[in-house]
Amino acid sequence: MQEQRDLDAHVHDNDELSALIDRIAARIGGKRVVVHLPQDTHIPERAVLAAPAQHHLAAAMQAEWPARTESEPPLRPLRLFDRPEPIKVPFATVPDGAPHQFTWRRALHAVVRVEGPERIAMEWWREGKQLTRDYFRVEDAEGLRFWIFRDGLYDSELMDEEGKPVPANWYVHGLFA
């Protein structure tokens, strides 16, 4: 991250960075060098907008991200997947328990630590059926930390037309450092 020195220095650093971005963009394409801009929304995949760095560098440098309490562990993963990846969850306590284990990319992970759920409801004003997500921060036996969620609430959303329960889909959405 750029340090903020005096105004000239800042401009100078900016110039260097811009030049770097331009060089890389020339190689691999402007759209593939991105900066991230925070979006004011609860929906995780929309909370960050990737925008071409060549045009949005200034905005990115001035962007304000949601404050984080230093003493608290992060509520959001460092790496967020573009698309949540499905995981297999054999068993989780109803209505809001985390799984004891899950399988992702064919590897089985045993959950030893859990925090959650953080319940994020979707934006009801958008089209399409959307389910409420219960997110869990889980740590497996190897110390890897995942951000997983169950898509839909039992008892109210995970039902078919006749009111019979349907099984929930689980996903991993990101990884903590």
Next chain:
Amino acid sequence: MNTPAYAEIGITTNFSFLRGGSDPRAYVHQASILGIPAIGIADHNTLAGIVRAYKELDNAEVLHKPKLLIGARIVFIDGTPDILVYSRDRAAYGRLCQLLTKGKRGDDITRIEKGECHLGFDDLLEYAEGQLLALTLPHRFEPAKALEVLAKLKASRAEGVWLAASLLYRGDDRRRLAQLDDLATKADVPLLATNEVLYHHPARRPLQDVLTCIREKTTIEAIGRKLEANAERFLKTPREMARLFRDFPDAIAETMRFARKIDFSLDQLKYQYPDEPVPPGKTAQGHLEDLTWAGVQKYFGGNIDDKLRATLHKELALIAELKYAHYFLTVHDIVHYARSQNILCQGRGSAANSAVCYVLGITSVDPTKVDLLFERFISKERLEPPDIDVDFEHSRREEVMQYVYRRYGRHRAAIIATVIHYRPRSAIRDVGKALGLTEDVTAALADTVWGSWGKGLNDMQVKQAGLDPNNPMISLAVELATELIEFPRHLSQHVGGYVLTQDRLDTYVPIGNAAMDDRTFIEWDKDDVDALNMMKVDVLALGMLTCIRKCFDLIDKHKGERWVLASVPQDDPKVYDMLCRGESLGVFQVESRAQMNMLPRLKPRTFYDLVIEVAIVRPGPIQGDMVHPYLRRRNGQEQVSYPSPSPEHGDKDELYKVLHKTMGVPLFQEQAMRIAIEAAKFTPEEANGLRRSMATFRNVGTIGKYEDKLIGNMVARGYDPDFARSCFDQIKGFGSYGFPESHAASFAQLVYISSWLKHYHPDAFCCGLLNSQPMGFYAPAQIVGDARKNGVEVRDIDVSYSFAQNTLENTDNKYCAVRLGFRQIDGFHWLDEDEERLKQIQSSFRGAPKGASPESIEQHLPGGMDSGLAPSGAPPLRNCAMGNDNVERDWADRIVAARNRRPFTSLEDFARDTGLPKRALILLADADAFRSLGLDRREALWQVRRLPDDVPLPLFEAATAREQPDEHAKPLPVMPRPEQVVADYQTIRLSLKGHPMEFLREMFTRERVVACKDVSHENERRRVRCAGVVLVRQRPGSASGVVFMTLEDETGIANVVVWPKIMERYRKEVMGARLILVEGYIQSSPEKVTHLIAQRMIDRSHDLIGLASDALSRKHPVSAGAALIEHLNDDRRDHADSPAQRIRHPRDVRILPPSRDFH
């Protein structure tokens, strides 16, 4: 598992405006359904919603009544986190009210705006005794600060201190709860579980989100994380709360311990009547009786028959038994004050059923003339305090209101509130905006609703707006708007209802500032006050009383006859003749189109006929299909019959007794009640419930449950089922508009008196009406037109003769001439004598020596009680030193003062002698007011422009002097009459020189268009084309879709009927045209009520432009007339419950807009 009991103490209702997503009543029901034993409603800095919740406990559908805890969430301005405050007992509740009052009224130094509440932490500490306090903390909090607050709370005199904890699925719930627990232990306070409830059911989340958008003034796309992330803040079951808090079961148990400590319920608000009106040494009842018999002396010379004597005794006995004497005395006291100031007033409503009220001078319905139904007013069964509304002259009502404040003091008297709810229009507008719909879309949706009070929109209405009901955003908007309807938006002061207490009012309910200076009002509305049996006095305003008083004063001054309300000769056949002809423009209550049409059909000949006329032409009776049967029976077209029950069940005449005065058709509210009691054997409570459900339009839904009972009982007693059903339908049709007979009688008095004035003194009547504007149905143009038609000469505004008010000038003819006053000029500054009098009264009280009693001060005021008041008028305005700052407001008086010194001979004279600003001169010139100086409008304007500006800079004085052109310059071209007329309409909204249509007549005649007067009975069934200026567009509440229009030309007016199909096709023309051409056929009734049924309509507004064309550039695009559609006879606008809507009244319509590019 045994579910532990749980009390939810952190509920926010929609009385935390734009924050809570559910009505207090919804929570009561939901608590019952979910088995929650106690709920606490704690709205943001207010107790406005608690009475609603309290009343709802009585609803039979609430099977498991929760204990209702009364509290408030104090939101501070000094950064202290929110604290829930619940009162243990009555005394603590009084303190809570005082705390909130302090926040809303502040001290005398800083004024707190209406709706705001400024409280600091120390304020809470001051009123902490007896309160249960729960500190709530935001998601992220500072433990140190929280500890500090808790410590201070513990050190106060509070009953107890808790730390509220909620688990809202924020991801770090457990961690945070552990922190709170830690904090609680350190502070030595228990944890208290709550779900920080915002709505009663998770389905309300979208609406609550929309409320947030409205509150934050942004759209749903932009609001971001100010919204809640999930839908968890609903009223949860005890089982679920216990599960959430399974690691801290004590927090759950604590809620019940909390609830049990609270002893206070609204039952404990024991109301006390104020003592003032009772002279020392007497009891209230004793004084009342003395006044009663004194009144008998005054009104009847002590000579009354046995029946009346018996009635008075009966009433007094009941009043004594129910201990209501104070109430009558309080109202009498106010009325007495008004009379002493020569303010006309009259009681209305059910109080007119009381003979005691008549002899006290509160009402003017002579008990010997009308059958009184005292039970309608007070009954043992009802146990409600009597409801006496008094109408005062609208222009002087403020004086009366200030008197009430002075007499009782601001800590014991305050106005009640009106809750301004979301109506369909405002709901769809705000929701649409929040959802990001464009303005024209929301406007289109809002416009289709026509200002109606119905519930929500249907697909047809959406389509009518030109929108697709299947568009998801549109249907979402409509759905949410429907949910939002009936939500409170804010509180406003009631039109004139006061609450008065003996002890401090601010220990019953919080009091806050109104928008108007010097006004305070309580947080509860009329229904709330009634529910708690508090005394309410309605000080209402009636324009017609002002008008009548002004007429009486004018007649006294110019004709030397002094009349009062009670001395006008009754039963004059000539007056009734006039009404039978339908000549009722300006007459109280019967001047609308519908009434005018009804008069020739009903043909009133007696006072009681007027009572019926007043009651009958309203949406209720029309919707209930009572009007036509009544008319048919009255005209002998239908036989009058009275169905009976089977002989074994009852007296065959039981309905005859109820309905014979109205030919067997129920027309009055009391009759509906009587039918329920006599024919359907309702108990008094049930009849009361029926009456209530009829009395408020909001309760229209509840009347259904009485349906089965009424019909069922009647059929069981042998009535014909069809008849029983039609009875119920008629009663349902009353809705909120059925008139009580006594109310109609009070109004009928005024109908008669205003008719009498119109017939015998059309000059004074015209003048009085003009001087009492805004009031009534018609614009000045029609009032003047009507007067001229009746032989009254009306004279133009003129600087040499006019005053601020319209005045009379003696003539040799039968009637005086009406001289139009300066007040008719739009934009002219004149002092309202009634406002000035009020200010004088107020300032003399502010300067009064401390300890002076209100009475002693008033005696020294002009017109004070013993000052030998001059009969002709209100206390004369003293010329208290009106400083220079009044020049701006006092143009009219300057003109009068100047011409009293020396008559005006030229415009320069005038300008110099009056010292008026140029603005004023231009207005006068443009209003053609300089004719007596030999200048018509064009010449006057020209000269005015040559005058130097108001304060010429010395440097330029010489220059301007030189620039004044030669006096002998070429004369100006004469302004043609059409332009004069147009200019008249633009400045004073009427013209004595002609009508715009007359200049277009030749053109229209060439097009074979007839005049309005030709739309007459004689031309029945002819097809014609008629054109005229659009005066009024109306849509009656009952007939769906049909629109009535009134056109005017130089020959008179024509009534046009536009059926829905035609309306659909010509909507734009109907809504927008100022001048319209209608093709259709004439339809006339046997009583000669004539309409033009429209088949084609053409907008001819552009023809109006052609009339005005001159160098001074009056030409401007004639914009569409305001889309104003009035409900026929819609007195909901004036209903005590209904907030004033921003509908433009027909009388305010501009036929021609003012010229814009003027200076």
